[in-house]
């Protein structure tokens with residue numbers, strides 16, 4: 459259908475959108491839409507989790523748990539990199555708790571709950587500015603998203619009903635199972651005790667470290683074993699800020715030479731009084747174009763052999779948290795063992811220890827999976843999109859193929875109006891599971907929604 463006449467193209471049509479998932483990615487997307495899309499719209503924010511906050515993972519954290527990124531990197535306002543630090547400065551309870559001597563707050567690490575408060579406040583303010591927007595919070599689980607004959611999407615809920623919208627933004631993170639297991643793990647050990655018990659934590663990244671420290675904060679006194687295939691734990695941040703530095707000359711194009719180049723750059727930075735962390739910060743700025751330039755075989759090689767080392771150096775722990783982890787390991791209460799998890803049974807973990815060929819049973823009262831290497835593509839809504847040809851996986855089948863603005867790339871076409879924000883795009887965009895990259899992507903998606911025509915009109 460083509461629309462002619464004097465009416466503006468969207469007159470009489472109310473744009474309807476749905477964001478699936480109210481974690482940080484979902485809430486960030488809502489902020490970006492409220493601040494970017496100038497037309498009136500209705501927005502449904504869907505998540506079975508009962509709370510509305512600045513992000514589910516952030517809200518459920520204990521107040522002692524701190525984020526691993528410096529405050530300067532956590533603004534949710536595009537073009538205003540100091541928005542979060544200004545918010546911290548204006549926040550009286552936070553100022554009382556933190557030494558006033560810290561200039562500007564940019565270099566500090568803050569509790570996750572503080573960041574969640576900031577995100578939620580920015581969401582509320584953005585909503586208060588828009589009398590022409592309706593936001594509905596839905597406590598359902600989405601089971602499928604299907605296109606309709608008139609260019610919209612039908613969202614079906616597990617609970618039975620359905621809704622029609624023009625744009626769907628998937629913000630389901632690593633998947634519902636992962637989000638729920640985070641809560642179960644928090645609850646299971648919240649009563650302290652458990653002296654003789656043994657908990658196995660799978661994975662050795664930030665989530666695993668977070669889990670170990672949460673168990674201790676919750677009073678768990680039993681033994682903990684971190685089981686990881688490669689055994690690389692997150693490295694520490696520098697105490698003083700490490701501004702990005704990186705050699706200016708062109709990088710080689712082959713993986714082996716790139717590794718040597720980065721190693722040399724780290725050594726050179728240290729010789730010149732900077733730190734390897736500053737070089738890694740510089741590398742992160744180039745990661746996206748570097749990743750895009752590698753052929754699939756080298757991407758696979760990177761994932762197999764280098765990803766865990768890269769992750770340990772890019773996702774770093776604040777120096778105090780790192781020191782605490784080292785004390786925990788030195789005390790013997792927590793042990794790191796290299797091995798491949800083969801599955802869990804009632805009695806514990808089936809595992810093949812590094813250097814051994816046979817399978818062993820490792821007795822444990824609980825096994826908590828903190829690996830999160832890739833989003834769960836078997837989640838019904840994602841599996842359905844793949845089956846219906848509305849989405850495709852990236853070259854390595856790690857997640858969904860997306861462009862930097864989060865648009866889903868189907869096997870043949872790019873379905874207009876379907877987006878995936880955050881970790882779902884991990885195989886296409888390095889670091890898209892981190893706050894700064896999610897913020898940039900959310901504004902890019904909102905910008906596209908603002909500028910393009912509505913589906914019914916485009917169909918003509």
Ligand SMILES: Cc1cc2nc3c(=O)[nH]c(=O)nc-3n(C[C@H](O)[C@H](O)[C@H](O)COP(=O)(O)OP(=O)(O)OC[C@H]3O[C@@H](n4cnc5c(N)ncnc54)[C@H](O)[C@@H]3O)c2cc1C
Nearest residue numbers: 479481482483505525526527599600630631880891892893
């Ligand atoms: C412990 C931890 C520490 C971190 N530290 C940092 C840090 O210091 N710096 C940084 O930049 N990043 C950090 N991150 C990473 C960053 O915050 C996460 O990548 C981000 O929180 C991902 O959020 P998300 O909204 O994409 O996913 P999630 O928080 O997992 O939220 C996804 C939501 O989608 C919902 N959902 C899933 N499927 C459905 C469905 N079918 N229907 C309806 N709802 C559904 C789930 O219930 C869930 O609430 C950290 C993450 C964690 C977990």
